[in-house]
Amino acid sequence: MSNTNRRDFLGMSFAAVAAVGGAASLVGMKQAWDPLPSVLAAGFTTVDLAKINLVPGQPQTFKWRGKPIFILEKTADMEAYDGDLVVGDKRYTVAIGLCTHLGCIPAWKTDVWKCACHGGEFDATGKHTFGPPPKPLVTPPFSINGTVLTLGEEGSESKAMMAARA
Amino acid sequence: MALINESFFSAEGLEKRLAGKKFWKTMMTEYWIPKDINFLWALGVVLAVTFSILIISGIFLMMYYKPDTALAFDSVNYTIMQEVAFGWLFRHMHGVAASVIFLVIYIHMFTGIYYGSYKKGREMIWISGMLLFVTFSAGGFSGYMLPWGQMSYWAAAVITNLFAGGSLEAWGLVEWIRGGFAVNDATLTRFFMLHVFLLPLVIIMVIVFHFYTLRIPHVNNQISDDIDYDAEAEKYLAGNKKESKVIPFWPVFLSKDFAVVSVFLIFYFYLVFFNYNFAMDPVNFDPANDMVTPAHIYPEWYFLWSYETLRGPFFDMLGMKAGDIGLIIFGLAQVIFLVFPFLDKDPDVLPAHKRPMFFIWFWIMIVDLLVLSVYGKLPPTGANAWVGFYATAVFLLLWIVLPIVTKMDAKKRGAL
């Protein structure tokens, strides 16, 4: 009788040891899928608002972490909004240019961003005004130093903008 | 005793070592199939042939394809299509076969549903078949990314976005799948690995399992007759071929398969040479550009019906966001067919034309899937959005009423 019990116990312990090894291997394999450190590090982009020759009412697109970033200098008749970035006497919309519905890039048509995929629209402040998008355009994390915007670095301004949009 | 004395270099010696004749009898000349079948029964072999075409054409494409975002597009559209001898043929064959195989899968699936070939012992065949549908879908999705055209990139971006789970906002999961913030080179190479190695391996293993699960319950027949295989096999072997209800896999069943395959090949190669845009969408001949979204993004035709269920709910309902409702129905649509055998409450195996209410259910489902497919391609604006909404609602309703409908048929027949 004791022989059988010892064999069972040994068998179960062996299985447990094998299982631990298997689980550890899976964790390692999961980590092999993770984005590479070099990809994560290339996460900062700087834009100098004074040097990019923005025409009010005509947004420009920049690239940050593979995503388009819309920067629009608002004209006088565009609604002033808490979520605006204010630099001196100019108001800007800074937003990730991906439609919040399924991720297509909307195109600027005169005074709205219109998404060709399913007709969603975002106004000059990035608020979703028509169609399937469930949320306004997302504010990227950024910090601002004078007129220099650094995308990827969370600053108080972007925190405030994100809070205003929530 | 395990030692074999006959020489390796003799017929008897080889037979003793490999049992080839026994194997041949078991797998071919004495593997019994019902005689009362139609050409739809040949579709399994048609699928095997089409899959073989994919493997072989894929092997040749792999010789020249470069899984790198800077090189992929030109390696396909210049090197393979214009420099490699018959490269264009292998590429057209691969793209058209990938599309046509889904047409055959759907017909094969609905043949099974029509004749009740998923229940009373055949559930494993059905489940393994649906697993093949899922793995082939993954194969199609990963393969489409490889030419790195505009559709490749944007379909990848939209579909990997879905893993954020709508309101769950699981962006960490999305970035883990992609290997980066946006769809990038790491995404391409890992989907290349999936498409070219892991998925084919899994598919082949599931195909073997699918064939294995078929043997014990045997292949079904047009009147869903429950055949006494031993008795019928004896008749056949005694020489009573005309009275027997069964035929051997080789040569009788396979001879019909070959004939059906030969007609299929004419249809298939006609498409390869003359009408391939449905499988190789023109938009994908624009190189991938992560800063420009094409005017119309749509998946390949075989994903349109479930893509439309994603877009179908376009307004918030029942306290849930439209996007979330769509995502849930989309997720359900991928797997609901798996549980078909357990939703059918009719204990008899019968063709649909002997089950009046189920017959109606079947054809409504076919029409609904067609409507979802066509509207999945169109821009979801105006009236299109409403058609999509109602077609999605009908889809859900059909699954809810399936147990009721099948029970009603069975009760009327006196089986329940």
Next chain:
Amino acid sequence: MRELKIFAVVAFFTGVLYWGVEPFAHTQLHPHKPAPDYTFSDTDDVRNGKIGDVASGKSLIVDQFQCQSCHTLTVDGAQIGASMDMGVVTPDLTSAGLIYDERYLAAFIANPAKAAQVEHKFVDGAAHPMTSFDLAYDGTFGDDDAQAVADIVAFLKSIAPSSLTNKEVFADACQRCHGIKYGDFYGGTMAAKGDVSTYMGTTPPDLSQYIRSRSKGFLHEFINEPGKHLHGTAMPRVGLTESAENQVVSYMEEVGDSSKPQREALAPNFLGYLVIFALFAWLWKAKIWREVH
């Protein structure tokens, strides 16, 4: 018989699905546009009936306006002039008389931005690098201007070669802005001749696979009048004659779908073989099944 019925049902539903997802969806996604107009009838004929004189045209170009200060062209067998980079490199004029429609050419010389349908680009003081034609510098386009333009067009037609290869037409009409790298994949000679991204506002796309990504109908409609398909585009209306445009599209096919001739040659043989194969397959099946029916 029953098998035929079953086949008919399967074929019917497959046909409906194909129709809905392909031809029908196509009409919804790509609304029909009017056919290309190679007479350029919506452009005024600024020559107003004047007959051009070649000698006068030569004198206007070479002596009076000295177009060779910005353009190269071949006069009396020799190349004169120099091209300039004005954001876009100025074209050589030798082939212009052959590949561009003369009514369009006349209108272009008279008012480049208007004929090319790019007036929307030159606002707020910006001007087309080529000034509008004004013989007497008096701000009006009168009879004498019309005669002068007719003369210039006549001269350009006289110096043009009688024919060009498809590649040469592409090089002259398109390559200043568009690359077509598959035209010389390893040598790199078919890149765009200059970087016009600032002048255009965007980099014009490489055309290597446009013969696959767009239908022939679309290409002809688009090249003939880009604004018809892409309202507000920076691409000018080029003014190609129908035959020159056919040459451009043929070149795009040579470069982008070079295996087409082989594909079309192989098809009947391949399919013919499969028909024979099917015949034998059915005969063998029939023989085998005769024993069991």
